[in-house]
Amino acid sequence: MRIVGLTGGIASGKSTVSNLFKTHGIPVVDADLVARDVLKKGTGGWKKVVSAFGEDILQPDGEVDRPKLGQIVFSNPEKRQILNRLLAPYISSGIFWEMLKLWMKGFKVIVLDVPLLFEAKMDKWTKPIIVVWVDPETQLQRLMLRDRTSEDDAQNRINAQMSLDLKRTRADIVIDNTGSLEDLKEQFQNVLFEVTKPLTWTEFGLSRQGAASVLVSIIVGVLIFRKVYNTESL
Numbered sequence: 001m002r003i004v005g006l007t008g009g010i011a012s013g014k015s016t017v018s019n020l021f022k023t024h025g026i027p028v029v030d031a032d033l034v035a036r037d038v039l040k041k042g043t044g045g046w047k048k049v050v051s052a053f054g055e056d057i058l059q060p061d062g063e064v065d066r067p068k069l070g071q072i073v074f075s076n077p078e079k080r081q082i083l084n085r086l087l088a089p090y091i092s093s094g095i096f097w098e099m100l101k102l103w104m105k106g107f108k109v110i111v112l113d114v115p116l117l118f119e120a121k122m123d124k125w126t127k128p129i130i131v132v133w134v135d136p137e138t139q140l141q142r143l144m145l146r147d148r149t150s151e152d153d154a155q156n157r158i159n160a161q162m163s164l165d166l167k168r169t170r171a172d173i174v175i176d177n178t179g180s181l182e183d184l185k186e187q188f189q190n191v192l193f194e195v196t197k198p199l200t201w202t203e204f205g206l207s208r209q210g211a212a213s214v215l216v217s218i219i220v221g222v223l224i225f226r227k228v229y230n231t232e233s234l
């Protein structure tokens with residue numbers, strides 16, 4: 001199985017690119033969705049976070065008040081680190097299960113959309129790595145427009161991540177999403193071509209079909225060996 005890493009900065013356009021993958025039949029594991037699930041009321045992640053940050057971060061219905069927790073952690077690196085440390089194990093196992101489900105369904109190429117792919121050191125599991133880059137001013141404007149936040153709040157969120165310029169140096173493929181959606185779709189055609197190239201032997205071995213072939217080969221090998229061995233010992 002080919003595990004493609006998709007990352008970038010906040011509001012750089014990862015979800016927009018993810019949607020293009022999905023419309024071309026390539027499934028996407030969205031780490032933000034997994035992170036939402038592991039913070040739902042009553043889950044292990046929720047319990048840890050409530051005991052670390054207190055009940056003040058809860059809404060009246062007991063769910064985490066996400067904008068409130070966001071304001072706390074995006075303006076305070078120590079608190080952000082605490083939140084990351086508490087949720088990381090739940091997020092990684094959530095991503096693993098989502099991948100396993102796709103593996104069992106027989107998908108040969110899947111995309112992991114993980115905003116903190118490099119920060120969480122998950123880049124070593126993915127190849128190729130796609131970074132959706134955007135120029136800093138456009139990123140700020142798109143973030144403020146999408147989330148209806150102040151400039152300070154948006155800038156805090158951008159500063160909470162590794163710089164996009166550094167991320168692009170670690171990419172196999174860079175998508176420059178500073179232009180229009182039409183520009184993005186045009187670049188996406190080349191990305192799709194790269195990502196859907198025939199699998200390498202290692203990638204094939206990691207796919208469900210590859211694992212099945214290895215298993216069948218082992219069984220056939222053992223049967224032949226036993227037949228030859230039995231014939232010789234007669």
Ligand SMILES: CC(C)(COP(=O)(O)OP(=O)(O)OC[C@H]1O[C@@H](n2cnc3c(N)ncnc32)[C@H](O)[C@@H]1O)[C@@H](O)C(=O)NCCC(=O)NCCS
Nearest residue numbers: 009010031032035066067069070084087114115116160161
């Ligand atoms: C702080 C929380 C509650 C704020 O929720 P909110 O709904 O406002 O934002 P949302 O989850 O949609 O995230 C929006 C974007 O913020 C960025 N972001 C989220 N968490 C972090 C973080 N810990 N550090 C840096 N950037 C982050 C990502 O680019 C993400 O795409 C939430 O982001 C959270 O639980 N974060 C910790 C979990 C995490 O690390 N998520 C990223 C998945 S790898």
Ligand SMILES: Nc1ncnc2c1ncn2[C@@H]1O[C@H](COP(=O)(O)OP(=O)(O)OP(=O)(O)O)[C@@H](O)[C@H]1O
Nearest residue numbers: 009010011012013014015016142146179180181184
């Ligand atoms: N090329 C583009 N032109 C104009 N707007 C765009 C373009 N690409 C994305 N956008 C808009 O910019 C905003 C951010 O894009 P998107 O939500 O895809 O970013 P993201 O990287 O997934 O963000 P996050 O890290 O918060 O999940 C959205 O409102 C989206 O519609």
